[in-house]
Amino acid sequence: MKIVDIVETTRPIQSNIRNAYIDFSKMTLSLVAVVTDVVRDGKRVVGYGFNSNGRYGQGALMRERFLPRLLEADPATLLDAERDNLDPHKVWATMMTNEKPGGHGERSVAVGTIDMAVWDAVAKIEGKPLFQLLAERYGTGTPNRKVFVYAAGGYYWPGQGIEGLEREMRSYLDRGYSVVKKKIGGASLAEDCKRIEAVLKLLGPGQKLAVDANGRFDLKTAIEYAKALSQYDLFWYEEAGDPLDYALQAELANHYAGPMATGENLFSMQDARNLIRYGGMRPDRDWLQFDCALSYGLVEYLRTLEMLKENGWSPSRCVPHGGHQMSLAIAAGLGLGGNESYPDLFQPYGGFPDGVKVDNSHVLLPELPGIGFEGKADLYAEMKALAA
Known part of the structure; x- marks a missing residue:
């Protein structure tokens, strides 16, 4: 079991609106797909994630730091051996390798987006809604x-x-x-x-x-x-x-x-x-x-x-x-x-x-x-x- 690819695209979510601080005329987000080699019901398991509005897409950070760390890691170091699944905590730790504490700015958005896709994949591999997996x-x-x-x-x-x-x-x-x-x-x-x-x-x-x-x-x-x-x-x-x-x-x-x-x-x-x-x-x-x-x-x-x-x-x-x-x-x-x-x-x-x-x-x-x-x-x- 392993992650075979992770892809990101930056998508527009612009709207002709404003709040007290910003307008949303040029707002974007990152859409991410974490592709695994696991097959369920005849389909390859893919986890998806995206970041919330207001912080723009984070593709550059992902491609420069976080995605290479995951794709270059030994697949065994990302696994939950007890459950025969990916381990989101190990994935997270790998993404944050060589990152200093503090400075919780744009990188938190990049990591959070990938993390969402990983949890989506983990729940699909177990064949459960994520809310059920989290409750358990x-x-x-x-x-x-x-x-x-x-x-x-x-x-x-x-x-x-x-x-x-x-x-x-x-x-x-x-x-x-x-x-x-x-x-x-x-x-x-x-x-x-x-x-x-x-x-x-x-x-x-x-x-x-x-x-x-x-x-x-x-x-x-x-x-x-x-x-x-x-x-x-x-x-x-x-x-x-x-x-x-x-x-x-x-x-x-x-x-x-x-x-x-x-x-x-x-x-x-x-x-x-x-x-x-x-x-x-x-x-x-x-x-x-x-x-x-x-x-x-x-x-x-x-x-x-x-x-x-x-x-x-x-x-x-x-x-x-x-x-x-x-x-x-x-x-x-x-x-x-x-x-x-x-x-x-x-x-x-x-x-x-x-x-x-x-x-x-x-x-x-x-x-x-x-x-x-x-x-x-x-x-x-x-x-x-x-x-x-």
């Missing part, structure tokens, strides 16, 4: 296939206006979402409050709005928004300041009693640990958004979950960023609190397998081997073409 190896043994999801949108579209925002949010509610999210910080505070109030008027009993500043604010502005947002019953106030400004996040907790969320731009267990140590996050109400596809993959995410446990946090307070099926599988297998969803954006990479419906902001994951990419026809068409 690291969880309770029984996955919860019903996963909470929320609809992320509400970006600043050219010429959209309040009416356009209302149409967008109403469409998410009509599709079964009871929690929706919109951006803030890309307009004035007064304008953002008008946009918030327009969405709140659409919500019925049990429905909630979350807001996301994408790290735009300094402390003074973050507090000004906190005071204004306190008049609303929001699902959360997300990433007010720079993701590494733990002092800002800690001080903000003194000015905003409602739930806050952050973590999507922290790319290692160590950075996540610093947030827990110094960021003033409250385990009874706040949410953690670490995204395995951006932060060295599931191997590192398992370390992060162990760190959270040691610090009194439940995995149910984790709702990852990214809107991809990898985090859905982790949520179902390891008891996370849910997952982000992009109903209309960044396709075909976001979303769920075909036929999966949203009911009261929950989805029921189908029994598909691996991560389940083969169940989403438009996405699998791109993956299959890459592997071919």
